[in-house]
Amino acid sequence: xxxxxxxxxxxLDGYVAGIDGGVPQVMRPGDQLSRHMNDQVRRWAGHxxxxxxxxxMSYWDEDQPDWGAEERDFAAVWRSKPKWVVSRTxxxxxxxxxxxxxxxxxxxxxxxxxxxxxxxxxxxALAGSATALGLIDEYHLYxxxxxxxxxxxxxxxxxxxxxxxxxxxxxxxxxxxxxxA
Numbered sequence: 001x002x003x004x005x006x007x008x009x010x011x012l013d014g015y016v017a018g019i020d021g022g023v024p025q026v027m028r029p030g031d032q033l034s035r036h037m038n039d040q041v042r043r044w045a046g047h048x049x050x051x052x053x054x055x056x057m058s059y060w061d062e063d064q065p066d067w068g069a070e071e072r073d074f075a076a077v078w079r080s081k082p083k084w085v086v087s088r089t090x091x092x093x094x095x096x097x098x099x100x101x102x103x104x105x106x107x108x109x110x111x112x113x114x115x116x117x118x119x120x121x122x123x124x125a126l127a128g129s130a131t132a133l134g135l136i137d138e139y140h141l142y143x144x145x146x147x148x149x150x151x152x153x154x155x156x157x158x159x160x161x162x163x164x165x166x167x168x169x170x171x172x173x174x175x176x177x178x179x180x181a
Contacts, residue, residue, distance in 0.1 A: 001112055001113060001116065002045055002111060002112040002113075002114070002115040002116060002117060002118070002119045003112075003117070003118050003119070003137045003138065004048075004108060004112055004119050004120075004121060004130065004135050004136050004137050004138075005118050005119070005120050005121070005136070005137065005138045005139070005140055006120070006121050006122070006127040006130070006131070006136050006138075006139050006140070007040070007120050007122070007139075007140035007141075007142070008122055008124075008140075008141075008142065008154060009027065009029070009142040009144055009174070010141060010142065010143060010144065010154045011027075011143075011144060011146045011147055011148040011151075012143055012144070012145065012146065012147050013147050013148060013149065014153050014154050014155070015148040015150065015151035015152060015153055015154070016124060016151075016152050016153070016154050017148075017151050017152040018148045018150075018151040019148065019149070019150045019151045020151075021151070021152065027144055027146060029171075029173075029174070030171050030172070030173060031070060031171070032170060032171030032172070033142075033170050033171045033173065033174045034070040034071070034074065035070060036170045036171070036174075037074065038070065038073050038074050038077055041074065041077045041078060041081065042077050043117065043118055044081055044117070044118050044119070044120055045081075045082075045115040045116065045117035045118060045119050046081055046082040046083065046084065046111070046115065046119050046120075047081055047082070047083045047084070047119070047120045047121075047122065048083075048084045048085075048086065048100075048108065048111070048119065048120070048121040048122075048126070049083065049084075049085060049086070049121070049122045049123055049126065050085070050086050050087060050123045050125060050126040051085065051086075051087040051089060051090055052123060053122045053123040053126070054083070054085045054087070054090075054093065054097070057078070057083075057122075058094060060074065060075045060078045060079065061075075061079065061094050061095060063075065079095065079096060080096070081096065082096055082097075082098070083096060083097040083098070084097070084098050084100050084107070084111070085097055085098070085099055085100060086100045086104045086107070086126060087099065087100070087101070088101060104126065104129060104130070105129070105130070105133045105135065108121075108130055108133075108135050109135065112135070121136065124152055124153060124154055124155065124156045125156055127156065128155070128156025128157050129156075131155075131156075131157070131159050131181075132157070134181070136181055137180065137181055138165065138178055138179065138180050138181065139162060139178070139179045139181070140176060140177075140178050141154060141176070141177045141178075141179070142170070142174050142175070142176050143174065143175045143176075143177070144173060144174055145173055159181075160181070162179035162180065162181060163179060163180045163181075164177070164178075164179055165178040165179060165180050166178045
């Protein structure tokens with residue numbers, strides 16, 4: 001059975017995007033955090049996201065001339081993973097992605113039953129819906145040394161108490177905290 005994990009980087013004050021909805025360039029991960037994230041994606045069985053996050057991540061579908069080795073590695077790993085995009089507005093999705101129009105809760109339950117390993121979900125709104133249905137098994141919070149002062153929070157709403165699994169530093173600018181539901 002698969003384990004559903006909500007994993008995203010965030011500011012120290014708990015926001016995954018700033019007030020304008022974007023992620024400032026200063027949040028760009030350094031080499032150590034990039035390698036860590038690449039290794040995490042390698043372990044995934046697949047990834048679930050909503051329309052907005054899919055549009056953000058589609059950046060990785062085509063090589064960019066200014067990418068370094070870590071970015072090229074991430075793109076290759078990201079492209080290899082199956083992606084499921086929950087959207088009522090998209091008409092189609094790109095390579096290695098499946099458009100999901102059915103009830104997200106029913107779909108996620110079926111994925112967890114079908115796949116072994118970590119299935120990740122991203123985007124606070126979609127993850128908030130999965131949280132409300134009791135579908136998320138772990139939360140991986142990556143705190144970065146920035147304060148946005150507002151924006152889109154990691155948690156879209158309240159949730160029952162979580163249980164600390166682990167905490168560690170990654171490189172010189174990130175702390176990962178893992179909580180189980």
